[in-house]
Amino acid sequence: MASHAPAPQSPSLPWRMSSAMVMGMTGVISRSLLYGLNSVETTGFSRFLDILNNRQDPETRQRGLLTVSNHVSVVDDPLIWGVLPLNHSFNPSNLRWTLGAHDICFSNKFFANFFTYGQVLPCHRLKHSAHGGLFQPSLAQAIRLLSSQPFSSASSSSSPPLEHHDIPDPFTVGALTYTTNGSDSIPAPSVYTRNRHSWVHVFPEGLVHQHQARDLRYFKWGVARLILEAEPAPDVLPMFIDGTQNLMPEDRGFPRFLPRFGKRIRVAFGEVLDYEATFGDLRRQWEGLVRRSNEAAAAAAAAATTATATARNDVKSNGSLFVGLWAKQDTTPASAATTSPATIQQRIMMLGELPDDLKHSKEAQEIRIEVARRMREAVLKVRKSLGDYPDADPTLGSADIWKVEDQVPAKKYKSRVDGSEINQN
Numbered sequence: 374m375a376s377h378a379p380a381p382q383s384p385s386l387p388w389r390m391s392s393a394m395v396m397g398m399t400g401v402i403s404r405s406l407l408y409g410l411n412s413v414e415t416t417g418f419s420r421f422l423d424i425l426n427n428r429q430d431p432e433t434r435q436r437g438l439l440t441v442s443n444h445v446s447v448v449d450d451p452l453i454w455g456v457l458p459l460n461h462s463f464n465p466s467n468l469r470w471t472l473g474a475h476d477i478c479f480s481n482k483f484f485a486n487f488f489t490y491g492q493v494l495p496c497h498r499l500k501h502s503a504h505g506g507l508f509q510p511s512l513a514q515a516i517r518l519l520s521s522q523p524f525s526s527a528s529s530s531s532s533p534p535l536e537h538h539d540i541p542d543p544f545t546v547g548a549l550t551y552t553t554n555g556s557d558s559i560p561a562p563s564v565y566t567r568n569r570h571s572w573v574h575v576f577p578e579g580l581v582h583q584h585q586a587r588d589l590r591y592f593k594w595g596v597a598r599l600i601l602e603a604e605p606a607p608d609v610l611p612m613f614i615d616g617t618q619n620l621m622p623e624d625r626g627f628p629r630f631l632p633r634f635g636k637r638i639r640v641a642f643g644e645v646l647d648y649e650a651t652f653g654d655l656r657r658q659w660e661g662l663v664r665r666s667n668e669a670a671a672a673a674a675a676a677a678t679t680a681t682a683t684a685r686n687d688v689k690s691n692g693s694l695f696v697g698l699w700a701k702q703d704t705t706p707a708s709a710a711t712t713s714p715a716t717i718q719q720r721i722m723m724l725g726e727l728p729d730d731l732k733h734s735k736e737a738q739e740i741r742i743e744v745a746r747r748m749r750e751a752v753l754k755v756r757k758s759l760g761d762y763p764d765a766d767p768t769l770g771s772a773d774i775w776k777v778e779d780q781v782p783a784k785k786y787k788s789r790v791d792g793s794e795i796n797q798n
Contacts (some may be wrong), residue, residue, distance in 0.1 A: 380522055381549075383567045388490075392465045392581070400462025403455030410634035411620070414468035415456055416759065421610070422643070425457075425572075429467055429519055434570035437519030437607035439448035439599055441748055442465040443589050443756075444576035446617035447796065448632065451491070453614055453640050465492060466567055469574040470518050472496035472511060475553060487587075489560060495553050499577070500797050504554045507639075507741075508732055511553060512595055513725025517563035518571040519603035524563070524724035573599065573607075577745065581796035583618045586763050587756065588791065589749055591772045597744035600652055601659045604724060609651070611643040611751040613759065623785055623794035643755040651751065655744050662737060666730050766791070 383389065395769075407413050428434055442449075449473055458667055461467065473493040479485040485495075494514055517524050550558045562568050577592035600609060616638030625633065680733035722728070753765045768774055769791060777789055783797040 376628070378565050380564060383565050384562075389465070391491070393463050393491045395487060396465045396468055396492065398492060399451050400454060400457065400468075401459060402463075403452050404457075404459065405455075406632075406634070407452060407455040407638065411616075412637045413456065414637070414639045416639070418456060418640070420644065421642040422458075424608075424610070425461065425467060428570075428572070429464075431466055431567045431569065436605050437570045437603055439519060439573040439603075439607045439609045440572065440574045440612055441577060441592075441596060441752060442574070442612035442614050443581055443587070443752060444578045444581055445587070445614055446621045447581055449572070449576065449614055449617050452551075452617060452620075453638075456640055458745050468492060468574070469572045470494060470515065470562070471574045472515065474498055474501070476501045494562075495557075495559060498783070498797075502554070507593075507595055507598065508727065509553060510551050511559075512598055513723070514551065514561060514563050514601055515573050515575075516602050516725035517546060517723075518568055519573055519599060519607045519615070520563075520569065520724055521604060522566060522569050531787070537792070575599065577748065578616050581623065582788075582793055583623050583791040583795075584791055587613075587615055588762075588765050588769055588793075589753060589756075589776060590793075591770050592745040592749045594738075594741040594745050596748055597741035598725075600744050600748065601656060601740070602725060605650050606652075606656060608644035609646045609648065609748070609751075611646070611748070611755050613639075613641040613752060615639045615641075615756040615759075626699065639759065641755050641759055643751065643758075646751055651747055652744060654749075655740050658736075659740050662734070662740070663731060667727060669730075670728070742772070 384392075385684045424438065428438065442453075446452075450469075454469065457468075470492045470496070473488055473496060475480070475495040475497045477484075477489040478493055480640060488495075494511040496511050497509055499505035548564055549561055551561045553559060562571075575596055577596040578590045579593045580590075582590050599607070616636050619636040620632045620634065620638070622633070648656075749770050756762055757766070775790055778795075781797075785794070785796045787793070788795050
């Protein structure tokens, strides 16, 4: 196996300066708007700040941090992070990464640069793009940001030996960028060692959902991938946001682009979940599924190798008459194609990449659905701790009841399911 250069530690100095400026000034503006023009209440913030303070040095982090919240306004991110002290704002290595709509945040070169420096990963939404969905490249980047390096999953003991084949290395120059649609080129933050065990924040409702009682939609299953596939398992912290929907209500009139200040805004931080108690059984189910998938692939590759060798030996034993026939026609069993170097390397997958059986099998889907359901319950528990809301409607946590809106074009509208104001634009 060829040797490769070690992983780069961090982006260039101009890059780091640009990111610090974008993140820092965004933090200053957000804090000024929050505390200068609104009334702000936080719950559990000192506990959350202690977590961030203990993560200041990337070298001492033991695992990533995943924060998960409801999504009630287009200004939720970055505005809610204005609660952080200003001395945090200019330290991007200890600030959140998040996912942003590709068709909005990356719609032109200026926006793309701004949001990239602002630690936003481009996310395609299925309502807007055929490149969206659960397995798009930016989700793999988010999984790797939460994880340790290296990210190659090459070395399953049950995998067939890879003689004379180089495993693609994540830390070559070519991997400093990735593409989300085959034509764009996005910097890949996970390749840098200082970005291991990063903080990632997600809004798994997947859209702005302004429900009168602040109830939640079902959580999309991308959050389950972050929880299950990051290595090691991340610290998971639920949050709840209220009040920003009054800053930018979806039914607001002219001028729509201006926030309505003077509102009461609350940001509640829960405790880091007991991972074993909350997700441990599902993680073990997932790991068992991965193990069985790898064993099946290894068995198929071994059988194909044996079949190929047998076929070739048969040709040789029948004399030179058949050598010409071998050259003219393909007598290799169809299954032997799985042992080609390219096919074997496809199975040697980077963290965050999955074979088809782990994407689409019923068992894999059921595991993700249950993880997302439990994560939603954890956010609702933070909501309940504030004491000002009616009991949540349990039916809203099921994706099935939202199918009535699956065919609604991407737009702002009033939900036919729960009467909430929806923004899919």
